[in-house]
Amino acid sequence: MILRHITIDAENPYELGQFWSSVTGWPLGDGDEPGDDEVLVEAPAPVPGLLFIRVPETKSVKNRVHADWVPTERTRDEEVERLLTLGATIHDDHRKPDGPGWVTMLDPEGNEFCVERSEAERSA
Incomplete structure (x- = not known):
């Protein structure tokens, strides 16, 4: 399949x-x-x-499934800033001061998705 x-x-x-x-x-x-x-x-x-x-109908509750995205050309934080300019919003920020974590964002219709650290950030 x-x-x-x-x-x-x-x-x-x-x-x-x-x-x-x-x-x-x-x-x-x-x-x-x-x-x-x-x-x-x-x-x-x-x-x-x-x-x-x-x-x-409009979206009324939290998604039961969402995508986790890993940037390939930018850092996590650069990608979050880019997505904000495209119309996404931050829903919940799970970034930690020492680097790990992710950001839960909403697309323009309120669907949740996460942005994680890039491969380069995780291997550093």
């Missing part, structure tokens, strides 16, 4: 897809445009894509 997509309920799939495309650097699916009920952010194989599906 192969995991093809991770599907996320959304009020506005296109806007949320654009946010995550900016976060990851992965492109939107061919033909995806504003107003679409389904928008795909295409990940490089073999990583599953992010599929955003329009639902009528």
Whole structure:
């Protein structure tokens, strides 16, 4: 079995897809445009894509599942600052003064995700 997509309920799939495309650097699916009920952010194989599906209800409780992201081109703190400029917000800051820890963030529709330290930071 192969995991093809991770599907996320959304009020506005296109806007949320654009946010995550900016976060990851992965492109939107061919033909995806504003107003679409389904928008795909295409990940490089073999990583599953992010599929955003329009639902009528708004997010009302904490996610039962969330992604943990590890920056590849920046430090954790640089990545958190970049994500803030893209429209994410900090939900819970678990960084420790001596370096370890992570930051729990929210995307523009309130979905939780975490940013951990980069591989370089963890091996230093």
